[in-house]
Amino acid sequence: MSGEKVRANAVAGAQPPGIRDMIASLVSQPSISSASPEWDHSNESVVQTLAHWLEPMGFAVEILPVPGMPGKYNLIATLGSGSGGLVLSGHTDTVPYDDKRWQSDPFKLTDRDDRWYGLGTCDMKGFFALAIEAAKAFTGTPLKQPLIILATADEESSMNGARALAESGRPKARYAVIGEPTGLKPVRMHKGIMMERLVFDGQSGHSSDPSLGRNAMEGMHAAIGELLTLRGEWQNRYQNPNFDVQVPTLNLGCIHGGDNPNRICANCELHFDLRPLPGMQMDELRQAILDRIQPLARERNLGMRFEPLFDGVPPFETSPDAALVKVCERLTGHSAQSVAFATEAPWLQKLGMETLVMGPGYIDQAHQPDEYLDLSQVKPAVDILSRLIQHFCVDDASAAELKS
CATH class of the missing domain: 3.30.70.360 (Alpha-Beta Plaits)
Structure with missing residues (x-):
């Protein structure tokens, strides 16, 4: 792949598979990011897979090379148009792994104990499948504001994917939810590193x-x-x-x-x-x-x-009175909280978006052998994301009230 923007190939009329099959496909494709060259992988196949699913749904897909990082790409997929809208954002990379400590193949989605096991299931390839599943219901619906699915490179190592987006001034939207594993509880602040x-x-x-x-x-x-x-x-x-x-x-x-x-x-x-x-x-x-x-x-x-040793991640905070915070609190029944880990939120915030971190799974499972996504999180996550899309893209609501 070369050039500033590359449209992915897609099969006309094809629809994304079910949630489990999407997660299984994404998990099967190694996309480790690491400062150690022997571990580091390209994320090209993952973003191409996402593009292959999103284009037939009507999303305009752009795959953007990360400057100075061969084999690393960001993806911006946009449904609809307008000056506002909602970004659902995740990173495509995973941390390295020790296969001797895994009970199953890290690159094969395994069902066990009402959980899906695999590298990246909760941190955070699973989020893309849930976001796409939520978006399916809106592909034939006129949107007042755009829905953007954003996939970044190298969050687990350099954060250079998000950094490149901030430097380029894209994407533009009013609200952004980053689907890091928070147990579906909204997070409005974290420390820097x-x-x-x-x-x-x-x-x-x-x-x-x-x-x-x-x-x-x-x-x-x-x-x-x-x-x-x-x-x-x-x-x-x-x-x-x-x-x-x-x-x-x-x-x-x-x-x-x-x-x-x-x-x-x-x-x-x-x-x-x-x-x-x-x-x-x-x-x-x-x-x-x-x-x-x-x-x-x-x-x-x-x-x-x-x-x-690396450029660092700034601390992050969104006002407790922000519309996105209020909506997510009402959707989940949880007050927005803080976490100790760092995310890409500061760079999306630099783009002018109200930003919040909220996704399925728990940080305790991230970066661990036998990483898993609890099945009890799947349906609630799709429901929450669907209602966010309805509120910010279909209803184009600017206030914090949520339609039932």
Whole structure:
């Protein structure tokens, strides 16, 4: 595939299969995304399969290459037209897996204990099948506003699929629901995630005479003290009772340095994780870290490198008074809540959409051997998605009242 936009081939008049068969087909196609090349797969077959189902339903389908990422594609499928409308969004990739820990083939949908087992069943290929099933009922219905099914690449690794969409300014709609596994409870906020790398370069020398070198590990010891002091200051300043862990967290994840007890340590590297709350800006946090650490490096005559391990995910929050939040609360009977995991919501929000995270399955099953989607979630999910389409695309309701 090449070019900015590619229309998928479709069989005229063909209709998507049933929910189970759709999930089985999507699960059977490996689309792992990973920073490790030996694990990383293209998601092309998954987006082509979605396009093959959606075009005969009347969706205008675009498959967009993700810039700088060969083999990775986003899909935008649009039914109807208008300046508002609803996006149902999911990611096409999965995490890696350990087949020795699975009781069944990760790429074969397996029925057991009123559950569908398979890699990506709840996180989150299953959501596409449920969204398409909900959309079937509206293919012959005049829509006042468009329904958009969005499928992204590389959410589990780089988030570059969603990032590319935000940079291109597409898709345009008024509301967006991201179908991550939340047990069908609406989620209106989550923390961000930053993974950072700090490196000090000193000078090796014989340990019997400290003046012969510059100890990078001692510099890192002082830097860790400053990071922990910063963490305490942030936790005193920022608190949000909507989260189980109400403060921003900073975790010292791994450290490497030196090569022998009798040599002055010439190099030390620290990786750490920072989870900011909504309202905290990632660039300001990085600058605060630099302001504390750079003087330490200069005092000790150490070379210093400070950089993200990946670009990070900003924290996310939608107002509790947003129309989408109110509608989803009434549909589900649950108040909108927060979660600890990060999603693509910040990038859809940057596109100007009221954004909410809500989908079938539970995060406890995600990224685990024997991942499954509980069958008790299937019919309720289709019903909720159908009523969202009716409300925002057919009725074009702008208020939070929901027609019964």
